[in-house]
Amino acid sequence: MSAAVNRLLLSGNHAVSYAVKLARPNVIPVYPITPQTPILERITEFQSDGELAAEVITMESEHSAMAAAITASLTGVRVFTATASQGLLLMHEMLHYAAGARAPIVMANVNRTLGSPWGFWPDQTDSLAQRDCGWIQYYCENGQESHDTTLQAFRVAEEVLLPAMVIHEAFYVSHAMEAIELVSQEQVDRYLPPFDPPHRLDPRIGESWGNTVSQIMFQNHRRDMSEAMDRALEAAKLADRQLQRLVGRGHGIMERYRCEGAEFVIATMGSMTGTARDAVDELREEGLPVGLLKIKLFRPFPLEDVREALAGIPKVMVLDRNFSPGLGGILFQELKAALYGMDGAPQIHGYLAGVGGTNISPAAIKEMVCSAMTEKPTANSVWKG
Amino acid sequence: MSYKIEEQKVFNSGHSACPGCSEALALRFILNTLGSDTIAVVPPSCIAIISGPQPLSSMRIPVYQTTLEASAASAAGIKRALVSKGNHHTSVVAIAGDGGTYDIGFQALSGAAERGEDIIYICLDNEGYMNTGSQKSSATPSLAYTTSTPAGKLTPKKNVAEIMAAHKIPYMATATTGYPDDLARKVARAKEIKGGLRFIVVLTPCIDGWGIADKAGPRTSRLAVESGVFPLYEVENGENYTLNHGPSGISVADYVSGQKRFRHLSVGEVDLIQKEVDRNWERLEVKFCSEA
Numbered sequence: 042m043s044a045a046v047n048r049l050l051l052s053g054n055h056a057v058s059y060a061v062k063l064a065r066p067n068v069i070p071v072y073p074i075t076p077q078t079p080i081l082e083r084i085t086e087f088q089s090d091g092e093l094a095a096e097v098i099t100m101e102s103e104h105s106a107m108a109a110a111i112t113a114s115l116t117g118v119r120v121f122t123a124t125a126s127q128g129l130l131l132m133h134e135m136l137h138y139a140a141g142a143r144a145p146i147v148m149a150n151v152n153r154t155l156g157s158p159w160g161f162w163p164d165q166t167d168s169l170a171q172r173d174c175g176w177i178q179y180y181c182e183n184g185q186e187s188h189d190t191t192l193q194a195f196r197v198a199e200e201v202l203l204p205a206m207v208i209h210e211a212f213y214v215s216h217a218m219e220a221i222e223l224v225s226q227e228q229v230d231r232y233l234p235p236f237d238p239p240h241r242l243d244p245r246i247g248e249s250w251g252n253t254v255s256q257i258m259f260q261n262h263r264r265d266m267s268e269a270m271d272r273a274l275e276a277a278k279l280a281d282r283q284l285q286r287l288v289g290r291g292h293g294i295m296e297r298y299r300c301e302g303a304e305f306v307i308a309t310m311g312s313m314t315g316t317a318r319d320a321v322d323e324l325r326e327e328g329l330p331v332g333l334l335k336i337k338l339f340r341p342f343p344l345e346d347v348r349e350a351l352a353g354i355p356k357v358m359v360l361d362r363n364f365s366p367g368l369g370g371i372l373f374q375e376l377k378a379a380l381y382g383m384d385g386a387p388q389i390h391g392y393l394a395g396v397g398g399t400n401i402s403p404a405a406i407k408e409m410v411c412s413a414m415t416e417k418p419t420a421n422s423v424w425k426g
Numbered sequence: 427m428s429y430k431i432e433e434q435k436v437f438n439s440g441h442s443a444c445p446g447c448s449e450a451l452a453l454r455f456i457l458n459t460l461g462s463d464t465i466a467v468v469p470p471s472c473i474a475i476i477s478g479p480q481p482l483s484s485m486r487i488p489v490y491q492t493t494l495e496a497s498a499a500s501a502a503g504i505k506r507a508l509v510s511k512g513n514h515h516t517s518v519v520a521i522a523g524d525g526g527t528y529d530i531g532f533q534a535l536s537g538a539a540e541r542g543e544d545i546i547y548i549c550l551d552n553e554g555y556m557n558t559g560s561q562k563s564s565a566t567p568s569l570a571y572t573t574s575t576p577a578g579k580l581t582p583k584k585n586v587a588e589i590m591a592a593h594k595i596p597y598m599a600t601a602t603t604g605y606p607d608d609l610a611r612k613v614a615r616a617k618e619i620k621g622g623l624r625f626i627v628v629l630t631p632c633i634d635g636w637g638i639a640d641k642a643g644p645r646t647s648r649l650a651v652e653s654g655v656f657p658l659y660e661v662e663n664g665e666n667y668t669l670n671h672g673p674s675g676i677s678v679a680d681y682v683s684g685q686k687r688f689r690h691l692s693v694g695e696v697d698l699i700q701k702e703v704d705r706n707w708e709r710l711e712v713k714f715c716s717e718a
Contacts, residue, residue, distance in 0.1 A: 067507060067510035067511070068503065068506050068507050068510055070499075070502075070503060070506075095510070096506040096507070096509060096510045098502060098503075098506055098541070099541070100499065100537060101533060101534065101536070101537025101540070101541075102533060102534075102537070104495060104496065104499075104534075105495075105496060105498075105499035105533070105534045105537060106499075108492060108493065108495075108496035108499035108500045108503065108534070109499045109500065109502050109503030109506070110503060111492075111500070111503065112467070112490060112492070112500045112501070112502075112503030112504045112507070113503040113504065113506055113507035113510075114503075114507075115490065115504075116465075116503070116504050116507035116508060116511075117507065117511070118507045118510055118511060120507075134493055134495075135493065135496065138492075138493060242465050242488045242490055242504060243465075243488060244462060244463050244464060244465060244487055244488060244516055246488070247486065247487065247488055248488055249477075249480075249483055249485075249488050249489040249490065249491075250488075250490050250491070251489075251490055251491030251492065252474075252477060252478060252479055252480040252481075252482075252483070252489070252491055253474070253475075253479045253480065254479065254480045255479070258480065
């Protein structure tokens with residue numbers, strides 16, 4: 042199959058649906074929610090057209106969708122689901138359960154504002170609020186990245202036995218059309234071996250899961266999850282390199298853009314990265330030594346990589362399209378914690394930019410950079426946009 | 427109708443149920459009838475405790491303990507995964523309490539019934555949150571004392587049997603441990619029928635929560651049937667009603683007199699319950715008549 046045939050004009054959501062079809066999952070329990078619905082719709086179309094041989098279960102709630110995803114995964118098959126916003130929050134209890142059961146489910150989440158009041162716009166608080174559930178979290182910048190990362194996520198999740206979330210933002214990514222280079226079926230079949238775990242719910246094996254445990258057994262379960270997260274960091278790097286070798290395209294677990302000689306670095310996640318990249322290009326043309334750090338893998342947090350990337354940089358400006366009331370930007374807090382105690386740690390400015398989906402232009406980012414360059418950072422996040 | 431009860435020892439002795447527990451008795455009939463080619467789903471409940479702490483298990487089959495809301499959805503996920511692997515023979519059974527069925531788990535149960543999930547769902551109904559210390563559930567009957575209805579429950583028991591029959595599922599049955607051969611036959615029937623959710627609600631008197639003697643479980647459940655409080659019947663496809671054991675002239679006063687949860691009742695209040703039971707039976711009886 043030629044590369045031209047594999048290039049389609051797709052929304053970010055449909056880019057995910059195609060990756061799911063290529064990954065050949067067995068069971069897909071899913072519930073519709075804006076702006077995730079196009080993922081579900083295209084998957085059900087694939088199934089009804091005979092292009093996807095999966096048990097698609099159109100559940101009565103997201104809570105049940107995740108409940109069915111967990112047991113299907115524990116029965117030893119590949120499982121995918123997708124959600125957004127309130128749906129992700131309804132799943133919250135089961136998200137902990139999935140990670141604790143070490144069920145390597147892959148789920149797409151489309152970042153959308155949380156009620157109340159109602160809103161439909163991009164905002165990362167929904168998935169960041171799930172950061173302690175034990176899920177691997179990838180934040181994708183565009184549809185191409187979501188397509189490729191969905192395939193990587195299956196590989197990493199099944200290798201370390203932790204569930205993985207592939208996240209992109211509402212409308213800016215979910216509904217925006219781009220030319221997407223699809224990975225071919227033959228390439229995916231080489232990249233993703235069938236999931237066939239030795240431990241599973243099976244009368245011939247007789248293993249059970251979920252009974253009450255002692256304190257020490259519980260602690261040991263959590264310690265095992267911690268070790269799995271450590272392994273996930275290396276597995277994610279390897280999965281990216283291997284896909285890159287196969288299709289010539291990689292995204293890394295984080296990206297350093299024009300950081301050579303930089304004295305000021307903008308750090309962000311998700312779709313705002315693209316806007317920030319334009320701002321960096323313009324600032325560089327104006328002679329300012331500005332670079333960009335995109336955090337793609339948020340859990341496990343690439344602590345050492347981030348410290349290395351920001352070592353010796355005098356100033357960092359974090360743009361957060363999310364909000365933790367009482368503390369501010371979540372990435373801002375995570376970065377500060379990551380850099381704490383580091384020799385020559387940069388000063389960090391935390392800006393709440395784009396919360397609720399407000400548009401942040403390259404010009405606005407340039408203005409923020411200019412003011413941050415001359416100001417002292419504050420301990421709290423500052424509202425922008 | 428007699429039925430030979432299997433004793434395959436899928437459920438073991440030495441479990442952690444209270445002495446005389448009707449749920450443990452029910453579990454023995456249910457699991458031995460389903461056999462070893464079964465996967466069970468259990469939400470938080472007395473059954474979860476009877477099942478045993480990790481790494482012990484009283485059941486010789488895989489048991490997945492899910493969250494309180496999710497029994498039917500969890501069972502559906504297992505069944506669909508088995509089907510996707512070409513395994514059409516393994517039975518998947520959810521065994522939940524009344525709180526996990528009538529209340530918090532009802533949405534998932536209704537959803538699975540509507541989708542025609544190929545699973546068996548058994549509700550062990552002891553008419554309250556007995557595992558957390560005898561609080562009210564929507565299965566608690568009128569005027570019964572629980573620790574969260576100290577003056578007696580003011581509303582009637584939710585009729586989950588009729589609600590599930592109204593889903594037009596292939597099989598719905600009521601059963602109780604006082605009639606073990608009837609219970610085992612119904613479990614066997616639920617196993618035999620395919621292509622939809624099969625639901626059995628099993629009345630399991632709780633020694634502690636109901637305030638009855640250790641040995642009084644089977645006798646109490648028989649009185650529930652004979653007084654018309656809990657008639658035993660089956661419904662296929664929401665339409666074909668078959669009566670197995672109905673009221674036989676025992677009064678509600680005889681049924682409630684041995685239970686501490688009703689001992690605060692006046693004669694007038696017992697009479698109110700009697701009238702409610704009579705009305706329920708009249709409504710149900712017509713359905714058997716129309717079938718005959």
